[in-house]
Amino acid sequence: MDASVALLSILGALTIGAMSPGPSFVLVARTSIAQSRRAGLAAALGMGVGGVVFAALALLGLHALLTQVGWLYLALKVAGGLYLIHLAVRIWRGAGEPIHVAESPADTAGAGRAFWFALATQLSNPKTAIVYGSIFAALLPAAPPAWVLLTLPPAVFLIEAGWYAIVAVAFSAGRPRAAYLRSKGWIDRVAASVIGALGLRLALDAARPG
Template sequence: MDGSVLSLLSVLGALAIGAISPGPSFVLVARTSIAVSRRAGLAAAFGMGIGGVVFATLALLGLHALLIQVGWLHLILKVAGGLYLVHLAVRIWQGAAEPIRVPDGTANSRGTLRSFGIGLTTQISNPKTAIVYASIFAALLPASPPTWILLALPPAVFLVETGWYAIVAVAFSAGRPRAVYLRSKAWIDRLAATVIGALGIRLVMDVAKPG
């Protein structure tokens, strides 16, 4: 497989794992789907996807320019990205047994446009999401990625983010799938933590290898 294609798939895979790991965005979409409607949950999912595109575009513009001019910065960011992913994996593992608390009651907003706005704002205002994007892009993209990767990443990120949160919206707007997921949360979190931690360790070890 071509190295550029592998880099793209690695980035998307890492972002998918990060999106799947429950966090504030997950809880927001789940809550909206349960308390308002499936349509409102899907609107929030769309907002998450647009927020992901914003992060992807900013990360590409900023990191791409820096890494071309300062080669050693790529190594530093790669180590930092690996260490952050290990830290994230530990946090996810520690919280695996904690139940997800979805607020009860009726949401204030009834419109899909407002649900979209809340989803977008939640995604953009989450500093951890910005760090994850910057870390993954710096760690897994080549220092000088081809133009087609720069053009393909934002829409691909949109599909990953929106696709996952749309699944969440559909699942949590129905009773049985919601119950099944909540029963399996500990195993899903631990699996995600294992994968993320292994990726982080591999990144650090690759930089430490001589030559």
């Protein structure tokens, strides 16, 4: 396969994967509505950095390592599942608490927390590492030219951060935020249930034999 075609195929597959609903989408959407557009965009940057980490690990052969060292993959799945459950519990417990959405433009503390929170959420799912590794293994030439290797990480960042930036802008608009403030309790509990279910599924998959 031509290197340019391979690169476009990889980026196309990763774009579809990024747009698929999951805990990352829920987190960015909720952050954008509940906090601010600044925090949502910071979360989008966290997702982009997480994507670059997965891309780098895939290029280094993490996919082969995880498929050969079964216990390591299981440990990562359990750890990722427990983190998502922990995140769900935090959101659920805070569902009934009032929230102040006004944020000073100079206040970067909330944005910093959103960035690290999003990065941890992105990295908590080892299945994403497998997806990246599988796509790279299937579509990347055996000896890719240097320009492809140099292009992949920034392109992955643009895909992940770009998509979640769109999510952040959309969900931080006036109407979504007003709707959230009117129904914060049950919206937070729905988000917590979705994230918790994904974490539980991840942990149960690790415990399932075979």
